[in-house]
Amino acid sequence: MQNPEKTKAILVDLIHPRMRASESMERLSELEELVQTYGGIVIVKTYQRRFAPHPRTFLGPGKITDLAKEGKSLGAKLLIINDRLKPRQIYNVDELLKGSGLRVWDRIDMILKIFAKHARTTEARLEIELASIRHMGPRIFGMGMELSRQGGGIGTLGIGETNTEIMHRHLKKRERRLLEKLEQYQTVRAGHRKSRQRKDLP
Structure with a gap:
């Protein structure tokens, strides 16, 4: 019997302009372990430098649009943002992801999904x-x-x-x-x- 295909995920972190990229990759590696525990597979790890989260979308809208296009081309199903988002930010990101096949989770979603599964x-x-x-x-x-x-x-x-x-x-x-x-x-x-x-x- 063939194993079901694992859910493909894109991970993205928001970092301060002065933070080293290696620090962000370490943070994303921790999130990747959570994804693997859940049973998914990470196909992209990336970050955006900002002095503060965008009030409406956490990441910049342009970054989300780019990730939506990349995710659609790679067959990804999840965009996981390595932080806790506000309700309106989740809604607005979902709006930008329409048509891409991606859903947005924040770090809390990821943890809750793991607990629920196990x-x-x-x-x-x-x-x-x-x-x-x-x-x-x-x-x-x-x-x-x-x-x-x-x-x-x-x-x-x-x-x-x-x-x-x-x-x-x-x-x-x-x-x-x-x-x-x-x-x-x-x-x-x-x-x-x-x-x-x-x-x-x-």
């Missing part, structure tokens, strides 16, 4: 889903804010707010259910622990 118990899977929801929630809100800002008109504002509010309510409802289930697991575990302690008594 979670063995039901409780562990619930904890990872809860962490993912809490990471995703602000992104939903940020996406709505960005749609409203870009629209500049009542129509887009209403659509952006309505859709994101629906998604946000759904996530909050799921979060409450996960917390309830985790609390049940903790109660059962505490009961088992007390039972074992009683058995050890003379």
